[in-house]
Structures are given as C-alpha cells and as structure tokens.
Amino acid sequence: MSQDHVAPKRRLRLGMVGGGRSGNIGRSHRHAALLDGRWELVAGALSADPERARISAADWLIPADRGYSSYQTMAADEAAREDGIDAVTICTPNDSHHAIARAFIDRGINIICDKPLTTTMADALDLVHATREAGVIFAVTHTYSGYPMVRMARDLVKAGELGEIRSVAVEYVSQYQCELRRGYDWQNDPARAGPLGSVAGIGTHAHHLAAFITGLTLTELSADLASLLPGHLLDDHATMHLRYSNGARGYLWCTTVAPGNENGLRIRVSGSTGSLAWAQEHPNHIILARLNEQPRILSRGGFVSTPSSTAATRIPSGHPEGYLEAFANLYTEIADAILAKQAGHPGPDTGYLFPSVEDGARGVRFMFAALESSQNASRFVDATPGALGKDL
Amino acid sequence: MSQDHVAPKRRLRLGMVGGGRSGNIGRSHRHAALLDGRWELVAGALSADPERARISAADWLIPADRGYSSYQTMAADEAAREDGIDAVTICTPNDSHHAIARAFIDRGINIICDKPLTTTMADALDLVHATREAGVIFAVTHTYSGYPMVRMARDLVKAGELGEIRSVAVEYVSQYQCELRRGYDWQNDPARAGPLGSVAGIGTHAHHLAAFITGLTLTELSADLASLLPGHLLDDHATMHLRYSNGARGYLWCTTVAPGNENGLRIRVSGSTGSLAWAQEHPNHIILARLNEQPRILSRGGFVSTPSSTAATRIPSGHPEGYLEAFANLYTEIADAILAKQAGHPGPDTGYLFPSVEDGARGVRFMFAALESSQNASRFVDATPGALGKDL
Amino acid sequence: MSQDHVAPKRRLRLGMVGGGRSGNIGRSHRHAALLDGRWELVAGALSADPERARISAADWLIPADRGYSSYQTMAADEAAREDGIDAVTICTPNDSHHAIARAFIDRGINIICDKPLTTTMADALDLVHATREAGVIFAVTHTYSGYPMVRMARDLVKAGELGEIRSVAVEYVSQYQCELRRGYDWQNDPARAGPLGSVAGIGTHAHHLAAFITGLTLTELSADLASLLPGHLLDDHATMHLRYSNGARGYLWCTTVAPGNENGLRIRVSGSTGSLAWAQEHPNHIILARLNEQPRILSRGGFVSTPSSTAATRIPSGHPEGYLEAFANLYTEIADAILAKQAGHPGPDTGYLFPSVEDGARGVRFMFAALESSQNASRFVDATPGALGKDL
C-alpha cells in the first residue's frame, strides 16, 4: 500500500448515505474505510427512518450533529463546514443513486457509489458529465477488482503471459434469491431496482471483472434472461455470448437462484500461450497455466508478484486476505486520488485502478444491451460502450 | 455389477474396427472390455495400414486369421463363423462410422460405436432405422454416462432431490487442439470430421451428459461457434444458451483451445430445492446442496447410494475408480443386453443406461442445430429431437 | 460483533512497542486494531532505531510527542497522561516480552503480547502473577483462535457434535526458514528467541489451537525435535505424540523448512460420532462429518451457525474473511473486556475467548515439555499445565 511509502498528511473525512439499516452493505463500507487508517467516518444520513439513523450513527461514534435525517441536508451542511466530508459513500437502492450523487457532486464532494450506477442510461450519462464538469472523484464499488490476485491477473494479461486472449468465461452464481425474502424486497421491485435484476445486481460485477482483467473491448453480446423463481419480477438467471474487438469469444452466466452457491464469482481467461483462473471464494490464489506446461498455483504475496498485486497486499503469503481487504484497497486508492487532487496533482486518471464513473456507465450500457438482446430472440446486439459517447 | 449376482454363461466375443494405430481410443475400448471379464477381444481390422493392423493384432493376442485388413472382409467372415463376434467396436474417424456400422448391422452383428454417430443427419437416421429393422444392439460410447456418480446424479434428479430443475450449466474445456498437431489431422479436416469440430468432438458429450442426468428435453438453443486457433478449419470454441421444455435454462460451453485444461467436463444442475455438481476429473464425488443447507460431499460407494450408482461400483469408497471403470460399465451393460437378446428377452429397452443409437442421433441433431443458430446471428433455433421423427 | 448491538462509548487508545520496522507484525496489529473502529493507535515505541521509530510513527499519523524512543519512557509518560493509552501491544523479539510487559503491567496498563509469552518458565509465571496482582487485562495473540470457523469448531465440540473426542491431529507446516535469511536473524539466535525455535514460533500456535477447539487437557507428550537446515541453531522440525486426560491421542507436527508450504496450520479432530477439519489457508470452511454420513462443508455465515462464530463474523457467507478479521476479533474482544473492567464489571473471565496470560504460560510449559522429551530419547513426559501452579 502506498501509505507505507509516502506518509499521508491526514485522515480523510467520510460521510455515508444509506447503509445504516441492519444491512451488510454499509457495514462493509465502514470496515473497508477504516482498515488502513486512511479515513474516519464522521457524518451520515444512514437511514430514511430517523430513529434508525440516530442509533446507527451512535453505534459508529458519529457525532450527533452529523447524523442527518436527509441526504439533502447532509450535502448542504457538510459542504458548508470547514471540516466537511472529503467524500460520501452512497449505499442506497439503485433508483436513488443518481439524485443523491448529483446532490453531492453539485457541491464538489467526491463520490463513492454502489453499483449499478443508475437504473437508466440517461442518468448514467448525466453522472459522467456532471462528474467531469465538477472535477470530482467518482468511484463505483466493483469491489472484486480490489483483490490483489485480480490485479495480478490483470498484470499478467498486460504482460502478455497468456499471449493473445481468445476466450473469457465469467460467471456469478449465487443462492441469495432462492426464496422471496423480506428485507431484499426492493431488489424484486422494478421501481426501485430498475428493469434488470440479476444482471444489474451481480452481472455487472462479472462484466466489470472481465473488462478489468482482460482490458478487452466487448463489442457484441447475445443474452437470454429469465425469471425462474415464481414470483420474481426481474431476471434471476442470464446467459450471454460475448464477442470482443480482438476476435475473442466468451460467455457470462449469472444467477441468484442456484442453491448451494454463496458468492460464486469466477473467471477463466485463455489465450494463445496460457490461461488463468480465479475464484472469489478462494481469492488468494490464481491458477496459471502456460501452454504445454503444468499449471502453477500463484498465491498472494508469493514468489510471483506484479507491481499492482504487491501494492494491494498487506500481510505475508499464507495469511488469507478477504473481501474487506479488497474493498479497503479501493478506499485507500480513492484517498490517494483525493489527496492528489487536493494537492493540485493532475487528476484522477493517473493510474488509479478503482472503478470510475465511466466504468459504472459501461456497466449500465451492458445491462441494457443484455435486455435488448434478450427481448429479440437473443440475437447479437451492439454492446460497444463507445456508442455512449466520447471516451466511453 | 450384475455379473456378481447372475453369473454370465460365457464371455462374449468382441471385434474392433480401427483403434490399432498408436492412438489411445482403441486401447481404452480394449481395457474397458476386459476389466470385468465379460468380453474377449478375438478379431480386428485395427488399421488401414496392413502391417500396423498385423502388429496391433499380435500385441493383443488376436489370432492371426482374425486380424483383418478390411472391415468388409471382417464383417463377412465373422458373420460366417460359428464362433463369430457378438459385437464390433467402431473407433474410426467420424465420416466412416456410417458405412462400417451398416456393414455389420446388415449381418446382424451388434454395434459399439464412437461418437459423434455420423457426420450427416441423414446417415444418423439411417442407422436408427437400420438398427431397428435388424433388431441389433447399437451402443454409442458417451463414456461419461458410465461413471457411478453420474448415474447417482441422474437418480437424485429423478428422485426429486433437486425439486423442479431450473438451470443446467455444462462445459467441456480442453487444451487438446491448442496447437495444430500431427496425428489428429483428421479432426481438423471437414471431409473426415464433418462440418463441426469441437461441438462434434466434445460438445456432444456435454449435451448427452446434461440429457442423461436431467432427463429434460432440450427444445431450443442459441449457439456461437468460432475457430479461434489460426489454421483451424472447424469450430474450436462454442457457447450455447439452452432452453428446456419445462422452462429450465442453461448454457453449454466447449472448447479445445484452452491451455491448462486437460479434460474439463463439468456439470452443475440447480432446481427449486437443491443443486448438484460433478466434474469428470474428480469423478468419485458429487457436491449436493439442498436449499438452505450446507453442501454435502457424496462419494462413490459412500453412505448415500442409489441403485444405479451402486450397480456401477466395483470397489469400496475412498479407492478411486476412473475413466476405464466408467467405460467398462458400458461394456458390461452391453454384454447383459446382448445376452438377454440372445436368450430371447424383450429387447434392449429394458432399463439399460448405455447410450443408444437414438441418443447418438440426438447428438447429431444437436450438432446441426448449433451450426444453424451460429450461422444465423445466434438466434434461437428449434432443437427438439422430436423433429427427427417418431421416438426421437 | 457486539459493537453493533451495544454501542461502545468511545474508541480505546492503543500504544505499540516494536512493530515499526519494515516487519509485518506491527502492521498486522495495526490493521486488526483499526478494522472495527474500536481502537485508535496514538502512541508507539516502534523501533529501537530512533529514526525508524520517528518515520514509522509519522506513517501511522501518531503525534510526534507520542512517538517514543524507549518503552520505559513510553510506559511512564503514557501512565501519567490523562488521555494515556488503554493498552499496549508488544511485538518485539521473544526475550524482551517479559521486561516490557512488566513495565506496563506495573503501571496498570493492559497488555496485548505476541507469542511465545516468554523464553523461560519463570518469566511466564511471573507475568501470570503480576497480571493477577495488577488486575490488568493481558491477552496473548494466538491469532488463529479468532477465526469464526475455529470458534465454530470449538462450539461444535462443546455441543457434543463429535461425541467423545478420540484423536487430535494438528500441524503447522511452513517454508519460512528454508534459507538462512537476513531480517529474521533473531529467530535463529537462542539469546533472543529462547531455547526453542519452530516449537516456540509456530508449535505454540498449534498447541493453543488444539486446546482451544477441543477443550482437552494435554497430560503427556513425546517429542522429537531436530534442526534440519544446516546452520540452524534451534529446532526447525518437531513431531510429537499427544496424550489427553480423557484418553484421546494425537500428534503435532511443526516445521519451518518445508518448501511450498506458506502457512499451513491445519487441525483435524475425531470423536466417537463425528469429525471436523479446518485449515488456516482456507479459513472460511470446516468439513464436518458425522458417523455414517457424508461430510458437509460448513461455511462462515452459512446455514449452520453457533453463537461465537456468528459473533465473530462481519459479512455474508461467500465473502471471504481472512487473517486480519480473525486478528480484529481478538482486538474487539479485548476492547470489550477493557471497557467492562473500566466500568467495574466482574473482570476478564466472563466468557471472552481471546487467549489469556495463562494460555501464554501454558504454551511456554508446552515448549519446555517438548524440549525435555526430545532430550530424553522422546520418552513421554508430563505436560500437565497444572504442574505450573494453581489455575494453570
């Protein structure tokens, strides 16, 4: 982590919108922000329910006067404080991301936002443009890209270890919607979640992971979406054929109704001279196979290292790091980016690996391409992000 | 195995066409036939090269007068002998299966044939009809269906352990065509292999495995076929969306150009109340997960058993069985079926699990459905075997 | 974690002795302390080298006036401050633990100390007695006992899931001393490390893990210690027969010279009605097998839970937690214990699971029993901690 090499000047101040309900998401953000000692959580509009917001703030030792009951007030008040927040984390249902983000962007506050970025393409593009105009940092939490071995995978591909990439197989298999459950109601409500279900909830993670590791441009896709659980209003199962600009092919499979699968995000990439495989549930290892050689088990912190994987590693090999460490890698990079911006350094595009608002918009583009294909007998449709506008 | 319960009257006599070259396939057939002591290999037209045919026959202690240099002579001579072969194994390139099979069917000799059954749909249907007319036993060696745990998987699905099936994920990932290689030339020659490459070579195994375990009828598929290795004339990579008659969805992925993958046939089936997973490279186990329970590791010969898995098992749990044992299960069942037929018992349709000529024809139908979809922007096409004719 | 249910009143103040050098140990302590937001690191005597101490303190945003160059000054100054530290972490070479701990105990400051507790039995007993007299909290960082699944294992044994325990197999296999390395010199220096090498460095972890999970009393052991790497002055390989008070048997194997092994701490416990297995490198799972049933894969946060494993879990199943989360569980429990003590609650013996100074002393007792046996042709020797004095 860079913080050991260049000492940070101060801890950054973080606010949070949403996350205070008994849910796991806010809690994960908080642990991730705290782990490296780079952030302190000082403000929050943690719940739409004022009492829950108050209790949640107290739990986390947030001063009472900074436990807000509305994000609008929070944005205004924090922007006005001398010691206002450096960034806000948005972990609310999908349909609210856009309005909340705009409230903070418009006051020059940096953003850390859950995925999917938005529930419409127009909203996504609006956030891209607003971010660029305001000059803020906007990160989207495709957390899995923070794993050291995912970064090693990216480095290995970049270094040509696999040769020309030919095949990408990515899947995200889970059981979290095997039954209609209380507490996740909004995820089955098109008004809150948007028109896509599993593709928005987990498919976008798979899509980002493949893009992050391979660096390839997805040009076309064919998708077959289905709602397999009776009562589901949105897709809970999707398969996709993928075609990349270099001629590579692939598939993406995501589902939320597969009993026995906890959080099965896995990727395999094959090229002309090698292949690699990584699985989120065993994140400290990659299997790397070179053509005509037996596979090797690479480990985080082991004898094979790459710059970005080493930078993302805290403890020696054999001591597992997990999801929160991956998440913390994003938070620490975001802190670096904000400090650099505050110090007048070039800007956010100088080598940071955390997912940007543009990555978020590409995810939304992917969602709608899948929907279009599925509604047209799964024929291939254009999925080029470039269709979104310049630089996308 | 039934042979321990009802003593067989005699060993059956086996002939082989092809398989004598240094190739692995004939050797596998021979080990599989010998393992249970139910067959003796007594005749062969083992190679188109007479000298190689002679040496191969001698290696295997086949009498010199039954080491033939042409399958036509072999069919005629063996049919004329009092002690002629009970069945012939055909392990030659795809395009020759039809003619060879017809030569033996027409003389009333039972058939054991490699897959894909044929390289045209018309040839496949012709073999179905000829088999029915001649009343012979015709088995197609989708060997993987002989594994005890594959049979257990089928039994578990049948017994409703997974509830209503919702999702089928089957893949066959291999590295065997990462380079253009001598010795497998015919597999890259449309004139010998037919119009499909990886889909014919391994995709049909995946297709049969899914059908065998789930018992579902595949009604539609969308396929994207590609030749990724420069110089390949046939597909070496294919992805497919699968739709079943009960509303279940799935995907099939097969490729022969993924470095580091030896023989990666894997299947995962999910239903409303459970899921299971099996992988050919670790064939002695199934992971079975019931809804809202932690997964269990079932093992061959272990505390969970089903009739057909137990019948297909030779040795105690913890002592691995492998590919040849699975293959031998087919050979032993075929022997049972032939003896039953010779004894005037009802016929081959009495519960035997070995793949039939109809299964082989369904595989050919699958191949051509995939080709049609891929040639039409991957739109879904009808894949119902019923389109082939009655009983298919 | 309890902190979500009963809101803590304040963050506790932590000091650190050692840990500032480029070493990993101090860094792990810091991340573990920060993760749950229960501690702030405010003081340190981070290195014997003043410049390195200063830089390390700055890196971690420790105020300049609390970056001490000697632990004695630190103990005195912090004890005198109104806002002095609530606890000190000691992560220095083994031989210094005793003196440093005494300096803080004697000023009423709570202790978090690396293992092995001391390098002599007398020092260990002295710390036990001093701790009791001063009434401080003294935790020894057998970090592995903080893993949720280790706690689940303990709960399962306690609940009788395995029946009467019969066999304990624990091993700690590593490669970290395959070569004589700079930077770890003190670990090969009997003057700093004490008379035991691998047994002190990792064997004590294995010993504690077995005791923690099984709750059994080790009564006798037979050990064979060896220095296998030329140049090693201390043991780098040890095997032990273990005998427990209930008649159970077991073995312990530890080594630091096994290439390819990163941090291979593994335990298997068998009883009359079941068995379980856990491995530190895959810490989110336990394999649990009941007599005459197929094994089940239990996962952290999954459908099988126990009170202490659930309390030690932060994020949903399928999202791996790792070493730092386990370590953080100790830090958070220690914070709970300190706050309870400060609030006048009964004391440290009310259900906390973090290893105590008595556990540390039992580890030292174990080390010297192993040494005695090994020096006597591996004959069994008494290993009863009770021999140390009352309550041990």
Next chain:
Amino acid sequence: MSQDHVAPKRRLRLGMVGGGRSGNIGRSHRHAALLDGRWELVAGALSADPERARISAADWLIPADRGYSSYQTMAADEAAREDGIDAVTICTPNDSHHAIARAFIDRGINIICDKPLTTTMADALDLVHATREAGVIFAVTHTYSGYPMVRMARDLVKAGELGEIRSVAVEYVSQYQCELRRGYDWQNDPARAGPLGSVAGIGTHAHHLAAFITGLTLTELSADLASLLPGHLLDDHATMHLRYSNGARGYLWCTTVAPGNENGLRIRVSGSTGSLAWAQEHPNHIILARLNEQPRILSRGGFVSTPSSTAATRIPSGHPEGYLEAFANLYTEIADAILAKQAGHPGPDTGYLFPSVEDGARGVRFMFAALESSQNASRFVDATPGALGKDL
C-alpha cells in the same frame, strides 16, 4: 505398459486362494489381473465354505474342476497339470498367509500375497528364505506403489528434484473400524490378525509408500499405539516419530476410527530444494514445489513425465485412472517378471517395482518395532531392516 511395446507370448494363468466371499479384496485382484489382458483366472480355492467356493468359481467362469475346496489340493493338482497356474494370489486373513504361501512356493509356483506378509517375524523370514531357495517370484500387494504418480514421485526424488530429503510425513486415516462390524471380525481377532491392528492393516501400506518414494532407510522409530474404540482388542490409532539414516525426520499416523475419512493415505516429502505431496484419493496429481517457486500441479500423463510413471499410464491426462489401474500395474509387472524368468532371464531383481517378499518382511519388521516402542513409553527403538539378516 510394456505389453504394447513387446508383445507378450501368451496370457498367464492365475489361481486364487480366498477372495470368493462377498469381500472386496478378491474382486479387486480379479479386475486388476484382467484389465491389461495379461492374465486369465483359471483356478481357485475361493472360500473355506465349499458351496460359496463353487458359486464364486462359477461367477467368474472358472472351470468346475479347478474350483478347489482346499488350497492344499489346489497346490498339488495345479502343480501336476501341464497347463497349471503360473501364479497364485493369496487373499486370506493374515495368519494363514505363511502356510498357504509355503504350500505353493514348495511346488515352484509364483506368489502374489496380500499384506501384512505374516503375523510373526519368523514366518516372514521363513518366506524370504523359501522364496530365494525356490527361485520363485513373490510379490506383496502394497497396491498404492502401483499408482503412476507414486512412481513419478519416486522418480522425482531419485532425480534430485527435492534435493536432500529432510522430512517425510505419511498418514493413513480411515473410518472403517468406527464401529465393531460383522464381516471384519477377524481383523479384531489377535489370533487371526496377529498382534497388530491398524499398524498391520494400513500402517504397513504407509510405511511401504514412504520407503518406495524416498528410498530412505528407516533406522529408528518411536510409536504410540492405542485402542480407542471400546471393544477393540488391537490398535486402531498409532502415531510414530521416524528417523532416517540420512538424518531426515518424519512422522507416520494411522487410524481406522476417524469418521468421515474413507481411505486417506497421503504423503508429503520435503527436501532441501523442493517438496511434493500426493494423496491416494486424488491419485492423478502431485503437487510439486521447488524452493522459492510457486507449486505446480503435475498430472498423470501430463507435460512432466518420468519413465516409470509413463510406463504405468494407459490413457491421456484428464481421464482419471484409479485404484484398479494401480493394482493392474503390479499384475502386469509380475507377468513380465514371470515371463522373463520362464525365458531364463536373470531373475526378479531387474528393475521391477512391484513389492517383493523382502519388502513384505520389512513391513513385518516395522510392525514389531512399533509394538516394541509403544510398550516402552514410546522410546526410540532400532527399526533397521538390516537387523533381520543379509539383504534386508
């Protein structure tokens, strides 16, 4: 397999004593003998119960006149036949091995005998001497040494891939005596099984495996034997410290009372420049780690090969071979040795890897060394086979 390179002249004729009861052992021997087409089973005294002997013989198509009711008759009659058996397999309870083996040795018939060789040291030495005098081939079925990857492990050690061997960890963990069971009664009867239980039944396999792979001479051992299951009269749990002539150390653990463990024979060998690990339940792979490199997964038939592993392999990588194939490798080598002897070639000591009568005697020596140590507070005792006499 050599049979593909040098065509055998004829199938060898095999007889069997024991094995006909519903037991698994005889059946395994039969499959192993048949797999490669090198043997035919033509005679047997398959059960002490004449009716069971008759039925068993019929099941296996043994001619009625060669289904004997006593081994003495069988030895006499077969020795007198022109077409008498080339070898006899002995798969009866331990205490009968010696007398049966002598009956056949004395008539010049080659022997294939289950382990442990005998239940007394004197009997073991007697068989060694009788075998040498008679000049017969005598193989002991330590089957696990027939696995291709075990042979690769041996070759890798021999080739110096691991450097100087320092540590050997071998274990055999099973559940087969978790309950007192009918059908295995003799295994708990000192009069039939001899004075050792788990050490004789599975410990000798572990001992042979370690010796086979490492080539090291075991000089001393310390053992702790226990009968943990109430009602067991013989040991069902044993731990041992191992010391080798080159200074290497190790441990051996075996138990038959560990629920959830099917047939857990595993070995790990570490040396100065590398390590390897192999597990019987996943026999097609070795994990090989070189010093300061990440581990590699070697596979049977893969890109890393050694002469003896390749010779022991039938089918391509990725197509699992199992226990019966390992067993068949012994049978085929024994056939080669017998044919060579019949052809007047030098004798049995020309590179064959199947375990010899001397290996069997070393196993008996190991058993009694373990017993002696355990009866003497686990002090180290001499385990040098050389103490047995010349060439041992």
